[in-house]
Amino acid sequence: MKKRQLLLSAVALLAYGAVSACTNFIVTRGASTDGSVMVSYAADSHALYGALYHTAAGRYAPGTMMPVYEWDTGRYLRDIPQAAQTWSTVGNMNEHSLIIGETTYGGRAELADSTGGIDYGSLIYITLQRATTAREAIALIAELANTYGYASSGESFSIADPNEAWIMELIGKGYKDDGKGGNARRGIVWVARRIPDGYVSGHANQARITTFPLDDPENCLYAPDVISFAREMGYYEGPDRKFSFADAYCPADFATVRGCDARVWAFFRTVADGMDAYEDYAMGYNLKNRLPLWVKPRQKVSPKTVFDCMRDHYEGTPMDMTRDLGAGGHNCPYRWRPMDFEVDGVTYLNERATATQQTGFWFVGQARADRPADTGILWFGVDDAATSCLTPIFCSAQEVPECFSEKNGSMLSYSPTSAFWLFNRTTNFAYMRYDMISADIRKVTDKWENDHLALMESLPARIGMMSDEARRSYLTEVSVSTAQELFDRWQRLNSYLLIKYMDGNVKSEHGDVLSYLDGDGSSAHFVDNGNGRDIPDKIQFPGYNEKWKRAVAADNGEVLRVVK
Structure with missing residues (x-):
């Protein structure tokens, strides 16, 4: 009770x-x-x-x-x-x-x-x-x-x-x-x-x-x-x-x-x-x-x-x-x-976890006393934190990347150049086969974030003895260009996921998602039947997890049971 x-x-x-x-x-x-x-x-x-x-x-x-x-x-x-x-x-x-x-x-x-x-x-x-x-x-x-x-x-x-x-x-x-x-x-x-x-x-x-x-x-x-x-x-x-x-x-x-x-x-x-x-x-x-x-x-x-x-x-x-x-x-x-x-x-x-589907934007702000205050970093992302990615925006940036702009799309108007809509499109596709698709997304996220965290550690050497004005201009350019690079990478990821997981099947591949994104993204990445017509081979059908199969059997087993 x-x-x-x-x-x-x-x-x-x-x-x-x-x-x-x-x-x-x-x-x-x-x-x-x-x-x-x-x-x-x-x-x-x-x-x-x-x-x-x-x-x-x-x-x-x-x-x-x-x-x-x-x-x-x-x-x-x-x-x-x-x-x-x-x-x-x-x-x-x-x-x-x-x-x-x-x-x-x-x-x-x-x-x-x-x-x-x-x-x-x-x-x-x-x-x-x-x-x-x-x-x-x-x-x-x-x-x-x-x-x-x-x-x-x-x-x-x-x-x-x-x-x-x-x-x-x-x-x-x-x-x-x-x-x-x-x-x-x-x-x-x-x-x-x-x-x-x-x-x-x-x-x-x-x-x-x-x-x-x-x-x-x-x-x-x-x-x-x-x-x-x-x-x-x-x-x-x-x-x-x-x-x-x-x-x-x-x-x-x-x-x-x-x-x-x-x-x-x-x-x-x-x-x-x-x-x-x-x-x-x-x-x-x-x-x-x-x-x-x-x-x-x-x-x-x-x-x-x-x-x-x-x-x-x-x-x-x-x-x-x-x-x-x-x-x-x-x-x-x-x-x-x-x-x-x-x-x-x-x-x-229904549980309410930290990561949730209705996130508009999210960030992790970093303020460091051992560096100039205007070099603080707002690691910024849009949509569900579990299937999106953070990119560094310096706190003194004087320009917003176009892909993150308030004027680029809205909740009621789609924009193909908006990061919010791109990440939502990718994430909503991931919900279809979350166990597999989210793992591919996480590989891309981890590499991007780890690489850029390492780059930020080299920041003092890069800004050196710049004047305040030159430093601010440089930090703005880095913020904008890096965000656009992430947007472009997510566009390629979106295409990759659609090709690989279309219709609930899984196409076999040479390598993984990172090799696809870092390569030329050609059809040669996926396994074909060898006849030179780009027809896939070794298509996988992973099915459902055990708990789901048992639940379906318990719910409708009398109808679905195969009779020998």
Whole structure:
């Protein structure tokens, strides 16, 4: 009965699953192999077009105004005064190697403010244009939300610079008429904690900060009314020192832990020891066994490890999405929405892993204190992280590659030169025979990412004594040309996969996908019958996996059984 009740509570996950769908992992300087601070982010939405945003630096005269549009919907919110000076940004990183990612946790519904003038997305991109460090960003986010009113629900931010990494969690105060047609509660309550150097952290659509130190401004910052407001609203009655932000403003339940915190647990168990002790929490069965806010990895974490952790489907755990019957006959780790289903009055869930089909874009930002701030790297990709690839975009790049441009296609208009559409076309084909096709894609991804990670290590020697202007021009050109090279390579991969796996068959080949892409891509790569007519030979018919065959036999064996 207990597990049945837990499964029924998964229905709550659907209420915010459409918007609460992003994942952040954070690695501090002392925890990384190259001394970089890293933040990963997957912007997951069924309506988001995967593109790379860019704003140029600027200087503005007093009185200049800038419009604010809600990031998720494009809805105009208001105008706010423009800053006197703004910084160049590309994606979720600016020229000072400041990185901001987010995940929406929703929280208490009554704290939403429909009159708010700035949403969570605008907070990110406006802050990137105005701040240079993580601490500046935290202060500016609070100032903007308190000044103009907060238009979104509860939010967690990853905020990092070359030296520090923070988690900031915030939520609005709801609406209370001030008697003048305004909101007497305008603004947010919030808390931010610095992740200790040498540790890793993460968040995924569930508030993660519980108790926090009240007298350590070097490592913990918070709104002056974060506790008193909770008392006013009846969310908390105990002493200040025991106050938990997450428990007050976003109480955990089965749905938010299984569908959200479980993704952080999957990251932690990959890089740190002892995480199996929290398996019952990750599965939503023991909410008292709370996952820690940060953990110390067993060894320093490489950028490639972070890349690959964003590709997780709970492999090797009881929630492994490749193993149950829902994975079909080819171990596909995806479950199409809705996120639950009912059988004989009992509701069951579909797992929500880190890698998901509806990703618009994703990245791993790297900020390094041992290099010029404008050489920070935003490793950027579009579509499902498990079957797509990251390419290096320097944080000071002054141009967006055409294949990643916001103006190149949309969710409602296909473009043959858009990386988002190319990667989606390849990935959706891979879902057909996932066990085999995804393995070919992964070979290409691993080679590309490993090769370019190695190239980035030689960057200091390449930029040498360049002037700031020459360096920025060079980094822009490298960012654009490398992204286009990836696009061209994926075009060839797309053709290769169609030839090899068309109609569910598998053509035999000389070599593998890498030899095809690195060769001339001719028909000679595939095995033919030797008659000089390009007719394939030794075509393979792999069939389905054992679990699928047994399920079909159990379901319809009386009809399908061969009679001797």
